[in-house]
Amino acid sequence: MRKLPEGEKFRFRCHKELPCFNKCCSDVNIFLTPYDVLRMRRTLWIPSSEFLKRYTVTLLGEEGLPYVLIRMMDNDNKTCPFLGQEGCMIYQDRPWSCRMYPLFPAGEDGQTYMVEEKPSCLGTKEDRQWTVEEWKESQGVKKYDEMNVLYSEITSHEFFSKGNKLDEKKSKLLYRACYDLDEFRTFLFAWKFLDMFEMEEDAIKELEQDDEKLLLFGFKWIRFNLFNEDVLNIKPDKKFEALRAIRGK
Numbered sequence: 001m002r003k004l005p006e007g008e009k010f011r012f013r014c015h016k017e018l019p020c021f022n023k024c025c026s027d028v029n030i031f032l033t034p035y036d037v038l039r040m041r042r043t044l045w046i047p048s049s050e051f052l053k054r055y056t057v058t059l060l061g062e063e064g065l066p067y068v069l070i071r072m073m074d075n076d077n078k079t080c081p082f083l084g085q086e087g088c089m090i091y092q093d094r095p096w097s098c099r100m101y102p103l104f105p106a107g108e109d110g111q112t113y114m115v116e117e118k119p120s121c122l123g124t125k126e127d128r129q130w131t132v133e134e135w136k137e138s139q140g141v142k143k144y145d146e147m148n149v150l151y152s153e154i155t156s157h158e159f160f161s162k163g164n165k166l167d168e169k170k171s172k173l174l175y176r177a178c179y180d181l182d183e184f185r186t187f188l189f190a191w192k193f194l195d196m197f198e199m200e201e202d203a204i205k206e207l208e209q210d211d212e213k214l215l216l217f218g219f220k221w222i223r224f225n226l227f228n229e230d231v232l233n234i235k236p237d238k239k240f241e242a243l244r245a246i247r248g249k
């Protein structure tokens with residue numbers, strides 16, 4: 001790994017003609033953000049619960065945050081389940097970290113990066129050169145970054161820096177609202193939670209159909225529920241009912 005000074009270029013070109021093609025998508029830790037899961041399960045046309053069960057493993061951090069990784073296959077090479085003969089089968093919706101490779105964040109600021117130049121990756125010996133920004137642009141990272149910043153407002157919240165931890169119930173609540181969106185949607189609509197908030201009818205309808213809007217709402221839901229932030233407004237006549245219902249779930 002080499003820290004990349006701002007503006008400096010790195011060499012990289014990954015393509016099928018390289019002898020290492022497809023060899024790096026095995027036995028690797030790919031952490032998934034909520035937006036990664038949204039994109040991957042949508043491209044596979046399966047419910048979020050099924051996606052999470054079949055393709056991921058979740059670890060729980062000391063602070064109670066869930067860390068979701070791709071579950072590598074149970075074969076000798078521990079292959080990524082999305083790897084095919086022609087490369088990544090979900091290429092258009094591959095996760096953030098696969099898009100960013102060979103770059104890795106070098107800090108929390110989202111501005112500094114390390115470049116991995118391991119000998120087995122022949123792409124880093126190719127002539128094509130990129131700045132970080134050029135690379136991100138070419139890999140369609142912008143939307144991912146936008147959504148990931150909003151999730152990091154939760155994971156790096158001062159609640160945690162003050163030493164607080166999520167109990168099991170709150171960890172589950174976060175996992176459902178951020179990763180298991182179909183379950184979250186069912187939960188919201190089955191319990192008529194949204195009727196208790198000051199929200200336009202159109203906005204409520206959007207949550208029924210639009211996963212990205214639902215995820216954005218999920219982030220707010222977490223900040224409202226876990227950190228008592230004023231990001232959602234309960235209708236004045238529903239305050240008691242809403243608080244009782246939320247605490248009960």
Ligand code: SF4
Pocket residue numbers: 024025026030080081082083084087088089090091094095098
């Ligand atoms: S998701 Fe695609 S790019 Fe990422 S490790 Fe799996 S096969 Fe490789």
Ligand code: SF4
Pocket residue numbers: 013014015018020021022023024025101120121122123124
């Ligand atoms: S060039 Fe690097 S990233 Fe591309 S297939 Fe080879 S090892 Fe993987």
